[in-house]
Amino acid sequence: MDLPTLDFSHFTHGTDKQRVTLSEALVQAFKDHGFVKLINHGLPEETVTKYMQAATSFFALPEESKMRVANVKGPTPQRGYSWVGAEQTSKLRKENTLGRSDVDKLNDAREHFDAGPPGDSDFPNKWPLETEIPGFQPLMESCYDLFQQTCLQIMSAMEVGLGLQPESLVARCKPASSEMRLNHYPPTSIELLAGGQVKRTWPHTDFGIITLLFQDSVGGLELEDRKNPGTFVPVLPGSADGPSEMVVNISDTFQRWTNNVIRAGTHQVSVPLSMKDVTKGNCPDRYSGIFFFKAHRDTSAGSLPYFVTESNPAAYDEITALQFQQRMTKLLY
Numbered sequence: 339m340d341l342p343t344l345d346f347s348h349f350t351h352g353t354d355k356q357r358v359t360l361s362e363a364l365v366q367a368f369k370d371h372g373f374v375k376l377i378n379h380g381l382p383e384e385t386v387t388k389y390m391q392a393a394t395s396f397f398a399l400p401e402e403s404k405m406r407v408a409n410v411k412g413p414t415p416q417r418g419y420s421w422v423g424a425e426q427t428s429k430l431r432k433e434n435t436l437g438r439s440d441v442d443k444l445n446d447a448r449e450h451f452d453a454g455p456p457g458d459s460d461f462p463n464k465w466p467l468e469t470e471i472p473g474f475q476p477l478m479e480s481c482y483d484l485f486q487q488t489c490l491q492i493m494s495a496m497e498v499g500l501g502l503q504p505e506s507l508v509a510r511c512k513p514a515s516s517e518m519r520l521n522h523y524p525p526t527s528i529e530l531l532a533g534g535q536v537k538r539t540w541p542h543t544d545f546g547i548i549t550l551l552f553q554d555s556v557g558g559l560e561l562e563d564r565k566n567p568g569t570f571v572p573v574l575p576g577s578a579d580g581p582s583e584m585v586v587n588i589s590d591t592f593q594r595w596t597n598n599v600i601r602a603g604t605h606q607v608s609v610p611l612s613m614k615d616v617t618k619g620n621c622p623d624r625y626s627g628i629f630f631f632k633a634h635r636d637t638s639a640g641s642l643p644y645f646v647t648e649s650n651p652a653a654y655d656e657i658t659a660l661q662f663q664q665r666m667t668k669l670l671y
């Protein structure tokens with residue numbers, strides 16, 4: 339399977355014809371795979387580099403400093419630090435746990451840090467001490483704003499590609515309720531990963547509208563091949579001398595809005611491709627930087643009337659984006 343790589347500048351800086359062609363290709367890639375790679379996505383290279391560096395710096399903090407901003411487990415949007423084993427993505431899909439008696443042992447070998455909109459008063463962010471990690475909070479907040487802008491542009495392209503009214507998707511995403519996440523996968527025993535109880539990340543879909551994903555050069559991200567359900571193919575990191583690539587996937591809220599016309603991309607993080615034949619030793623550290631683009635909390639996460647027809651009746655319940663997120667987040671613990 340070949341994941342399409344699209345040049346997003348055709349939408350942001352192209353002719354009318356190029357805008358339409360890009361938008362249609364984007365919709366097609368999402369229909370086919372739930373995933374796409376974008377180049378010339380408009381995010382400065384430096385922003386992406388600094389976002390990834392923020393991950394390295396945060397996870398290098400002493401355990402005590404990370405635990406000072408620990409996320410409180412529960413249904414509320416995640417804020418701060420989740421230690422290895424804190425959440426179990428295995429519990430998000432019944433395919434992961436079906437017929438197993440060891441469900442509580444199906445762990446992720448991953449720690450992560452989550453933050454919501456800058457200055458969020460509903461679910462306040464938890465920032466580590468400025469003295470311990472200088473500049474972390476302002477950097478994260480400036481990345482947030484740029485990622486949010488990029489996602490709004492992708493929504494505009496989806497409006498064109500799907501034949502929706504201009505602003506009809508964009509308006510549902512304001513004010514911003516997106517979330518950013520830094521992931522760290524510590525070196526992990528290959529034998530442990532082969533044992534079947536622990537994965538770097540279990541197969542799942544994300545909860546928001548779309549997700550932006552940046553990964554280091556280690557690899558291991560895989561998406562489900564829709565032509566062969568249950569099998570996964572690698573989403574390889576871009577080459578160091580090639581253009582900066584951004585992985586984008588469709589998440590649950592968009593699947594709900596489009597009433598299954600565009601389905602969320604199921605993905606997991608596994609042993610890197612280059613180590614598939616290795617049976618002993620450790621997988622190296624891996625870092626990823628994520629942006630979960632989300633609908634405004636009070637917006638409906640039910641299917642949009644445009645996608646509900648006699649032959650495709652509404653498949654989802656009428657709940658708000660926040661209620662949906664809480665329903666899903668609760669499953670993780």
Ligand SMILES: O=C(O)CCC(=O)C(=O)O
Pocket residue numbers: 519521539544551553559605606607625626628
């Ligand atoms: O680390 C990755 O590449 C993917 C992480 C992921 O799927 C997530 O945080 O939702």
Ligand SMILES: [Fe+2]
Pocket residue numbers: 542543544605
């Ligand atoms: Fe994910």
